[in-house]
Amino acid sequence: xxxxxxxxxxxxxxxxxxxxxxxxxxxxxxxxxxxxxxxxxxxxxxxxxxxxxxxxxxxxxxxxxxxxxxxxxxxxxxxxxxxxxxxxxxxxxxxxxxxxxxxxxxxxxxxxxxxxxxxxxxxxxxxxxxxxxxxxxxxxxxxxxxxxxxxxxxxxxxxxxxxxxxxxxxxxxxxxxxxxxxxxxxxxxxxxxxxxxxxxxxxxxxxxxxxxxxxxxxxxxxxxxxxxxxxxxxxxxxxxxxxxxxxxxxxxxxxxxxxxxxxxxxxxxxxxxxxxxxxxxxxxxxxxxxxxxxxxxxxxxxxxxxxxxxxxxxxxxxxxxxxxxxxxxxxxxxxxxxxxxxxxxxxxxxxxxxxxxxxxxxxxxxxxxxxxxxxxxxxxxxxxxxxxxxxxxxxxxxxxxxxxxxxxxxxxxxxxxxxxxxxxxxxxxxxxxxxxxxxxxxxxxxxxxxxxxxxxxxxxxxxxxxxxxxxxxxxxxxxxxxxxxxxxxxxxxxxxxxxxxxxxxxxxxxxxxxxxxxxxxxxxxxxxxxxxxxxxxxxxxxxxxxxxxxxxxxxxxxxxxxxxxxxxxxxxxxxxxxxxxxxxxxxxxxxxxxxxxxxxxxxxxxxxxxxxxxxxxxxxxxxxxxxxxxxxxxxxxxxxxxxxxxxxxxxxxxxxxxxxxxxxxxxxxxxxxxxxxxxxxxxxxxxxxxxxxxxxxxxxxxxxxxxxxxxxxxxxxxxxx
DNA sequence: TTACGATCGCTTTTT
DNA sequence: GCGATCGTAA
Numbered sequence: 196x197x198x199x200x201x202x203x204x205x206x207x208x209x210x211x212x213x214x215x216x217x218x219x220x221x222x223x224x225x226x227x228x229x230x231x232x233x234x235x236x237x238x239x240x241x242x243x244x245x246x247x248x249x250x251x252x253x254x255x256x257x258x259x260x261x262x263x264x265x266x267x268x269x270x271x272x273x274x275x276x277x278x279x280x281x282x283x284x285x286x287x288x289x290x291x292x293x294x295x296x297x298x299x300x301x302x303x304x305x306x307x308x309x310x311x312x313x314x315x316x317x318x319x320x321x322x323x324x325x326x327x328x329x330x331x332x333x334x335x336x337x338x339x340x341x342x343x344x345x346x347x348x349x350x351x352x353x354x355x356x357x358x359x360x361x362x363x364x365x366x367x368x369x370x371x372x373x374x375x376x377x378x379x380x381x382x383x384x385x386x387x388x389x390x391x392x393x394x395x396x397x398x399x400x401x402x403x404x405x406x407x408x409x410x411x412x413x414x415x416x417x418x419x420x421x422x423x424x425x426x427x428x429x430x431x432x433x434x435x436x437x438x439x440x441x442x443x444x445x446x447x448x449x450x451x452x453x454x455x456x457x458x459x460x461x462x463x464x465x466x467x468x469x470x471x472x473x474x475x476x477x478x479x480x481x482x483x484x485x486x487x488x489x490x491x492x493x494x495x496x497x498x499x500x501x502x503x504x505x506x507x508x509x510x511x512x513x514x515x516x517x518x519x520x521x522x523x524x525x526x527x528x529x530x531x532x533x534x535x536x537x538x539x540x541x542x543x544x545x546x547x548x549x550x551x552x553x554x555x556x557x558x559x560x561x562x563x564x565x566x567x568x569x570x571x572x573x574x575x576x577x578x579x580x581x582x583x584x585x586x587x588x589x590x591x592x593x594x595x596x597x598x599x600x601x602x603x604x605x606x607x608x609x610x611x612x613x614x615x616x617x618x619x620x621x622x623x624x625x626x627x628x629x630x631x632x633x634x635x636x637x638x639x640x641x642x643x644x645x646x647x648x649x650x651x652x653x654x655x656x657x658x659x660x661x662x663x664x665x666x667x668x669x670x671x672x673x674x675x676x677x678x679x680x681x682x683x684x685x686x687x688x689x690x691x692x693x694x695x696x697x698x699x700x701x702x703x704x705x706x707x708x709x710x711x712x713x714x715x716x717x718x719x720x721x722x723x724x725x726x727x728x729x730x731x732x733x734x735x736x737x738x739x740x741x742x743x744x745x746x747x748x749x750x751x752x753x754x755x756x757x758x759x760x761x762x763x764x765x766x767x768x769x770x771x772x773x774x775x776x777x778x779x780x781x782x783x784x785x786x787x788x789x790x791x792x793x794x795x796x797x798x799x800x801x802x803x804x805x806x807x808x809x810x811x812x813x814x815x816x817x818x819x820x821x822x823x824x825x826x827x828x829x830x831x832x833x834x835x836x837x838x839x840x841x842x843x844x845x846x847x848x849x850x851x852x853x854x855x856x857x858x859x860x861x862x863x864x865x866x867x868x869x870x871x872x873x874x875x876x877x878x879x880x881x882x883x884x885x886x887x888x889x890x891x892x893x894x895x896x897x898x899x900x901x902x903x904x905x906x907x908x909x910x911x912x913x914x915x916x
Numbered sequence: 917t918t919a920c921g922a923t924c925g926c927t928t929t930t931t
Numbered sequence: 932g933c934g935a936t937c938g939t940a941a
Contacts, residue, residue: 258930286931310931383931418930451929549927551933571929608917733931753928775927791928814926815932 212470219467222440225501226797227477235268250279253408289390300393303379305593308732313598340364345384346452348422378597391426405432416441420452443497447791475501479508485833490793493786510835514806522808523559544748544760548773570750574735580698587677591662595629607686615647670723671710752795763799769807769820792825
């Protein structure tokens with residue numbers, strides 16, 4: 196490939212980044228500014244112009260999807276498969292280093308990964324054994340605490356407890372870490388922290404990697420947490436060049452440890468040059484103008500303003516719905532006209548703040564027979580039946596894996612009850628043995644009731660038999676044999692209803708996935724099973740069925756980051772929903788909510804609809820929310836208010852979508868208690884009550900068909916009969 | 917061990 | 932208001 200082709204079709208700033216001299220660089224890449232393109236071309240440039248070897252390149256992303264896309268596009272650009280290049284996620288790459296140096300890391304060769312569910316179970320068990328009241332110290336909170344400390348790079352010894360409460364949490368952290376270490380288990384945060392420590396404590400090793408990875412590239416840098424930052428810094432050493440790409444305005448993961456200030460820290464620590472990518476190739480001028488204005492309300496930004504040389508496009512449409520049902524109906528009607536315009540369903544996205552909001556929207560789509568796809572939710576490899584099967588495989592490859600042992604010892608039920616189990620646990624604790632060996636020991640002591648002893652003996656035989664059998668089998672056969680002989684298949688086949696059927700199907704799908712699994716050749720796995728187990732822990736298992744079906748795309752604002760759609764609906768844009776109630780309390784959270792809004796808006800290419808409901812059923816109660824402050828932060832000339840055309844008996848007194856009404860206003864509009872009224876949506880009804888003043892004023896009408904409703908500003912759509 | 921009634925909790929999520 | 936989880940009784 197001709198070198199000049201690498202710069203063709205890039206704008207000046209992109210070109211500047213791709214062809215920059217070897218130095219540390221920050222590429223501040225706005226939404227839709229072509230950052231992946233820059234990363235990919237930079238890698239190609241390093242190889243072709245700077246004659247860097249693939250071996251010296253290290254590129255990190257957050258998600259497997261991003262890593263995969265980067266690899267594919269690099270290979271396309273170079274028109275050659277690349278080998279020796281490390282492209283992967285933080286966890287994937289750290290895991291790879293840990294595997295190679297498991298001895299230095301004090302881990303067994305076949306150490307396994309704990310997901311958050313495993314972690315929680317582990318902590319629950321621990322609390323029981325430590326006699327700690329899980330009402331006073333909820334396991335979730337402890338698990339969160341432990342992960343947060345690890346994300347900060349802290350071990351128990353690095354932490355000083357401020358009060359008795361934290362003292363106890365520290366105690367649990369210590370006990371949890373001991374248990375993990377004994378079982379050969381690492382949680383997600385541990386992968387990075389342990390990798391960091393291994394490198395730090397082994398200068399020779401560290402030097403090897405520092406000398407190898409001369410060119411480092413990091414995507415979505417605004418999402419890095421403290422340990423990721425330290426890890427990168429350690430690996431880079433003083434001789435590597437590192438290019439980070441990120442956008443402080445799109446930092447939306449502060450709540451899970453991401454440090455937006457890492458960008459500024461990078462500039463000073465690495466003495467880096469900054470290049471801004473501000474030309475946007477995605478959205479209309481209006482959408483960009485609105486987004487820019489919104490985000491300007493945040494303080495302490497790096498500063499960046501998106502522009503386009505494309506069209507202004509249509510204004511952003513704002514719809515004030517009566518309630519969440521009306522909002523859903525509105526969305527559906529607009530989706531239908533979009534379809535009628537000859538467009539694809541999959542080009543529309545519905546974005547909401549929280550998952551709970553999806554249900555009403557789904558029902559509305561379902562009613563009109565419109566297909567939809569929901570992002571997020573239970574991942575394939577996290578399903579109960581899948582984890583059961585995987586736990587057998589894990590126990591087979593590592594007898595120390597207590598988490599796996601606990602999971603399958605009595606699944607399917609084989610008469611090993613709580614009593615027998617606590618016997619085993621006691622023995623394990625007393626002798627510092629993994630549960631598997633404790634079970635064997637307990638069996639040999641012969642203190643067990645006959646039935647329990649037989650059950651345990653049979654379980655041990657089962658696992659050992661499986662281990663023998665699996666040796667000469669292919670991966671898919673290994674899974675199949677395990678699922679069948681363990682009795683899992685029979686157990687789920689016996690489960691009645693749709694649920695059981697789905698579970699059996701999932702187990703079959705797991706065997707299928709084993710068959711399709713390709714062991715990454717460059718990563719030195721000791722066996723295909725080891726590779727597959729790592730894959731199931733580090734990869735969510737998406738990308739199965741239905742991905743390409745033409746359907747409305749529904750997701751939270753968080754999961755929309757990085758995606759784009761011609762038509763976007765942002766629903767529930769109300770105070771208390773978005774920004775969320777909780778974000779009002781903690782400092783900094785409001786700005787993160789604003790960034791989230793910015794992310795949502797900048798997903799839209801052609802047309803953006805924003806809606807809010809005046810009344811909404813939430814946790815079983817009717818709530819009245821005013822329109823989000825974010826709406827007020829968008830310049831009015833970017834917005835267009837949509838009102839349903841209703842005939843009102845007299846002109847609406849005041850307020851547009853703000854819903855400002857006074858007592859007097861109700862009377863002025865000619866409504867009185869007991870009066871019969873007509874509503875465009877809800878039909879005929881009787882005025883029951885009105886109350887409040889200002890934005891919170893509302894009128895309660897008992898509709899003949901719908902029942903009673905409190906409506907804010909809805910009086911404007913009421914007609915006196 | 918299972919089944920069912922009480923209780924809890926309720927943003928956002930990848931690895 | 933709903934779904935997951937927990938605790939207790941059969």
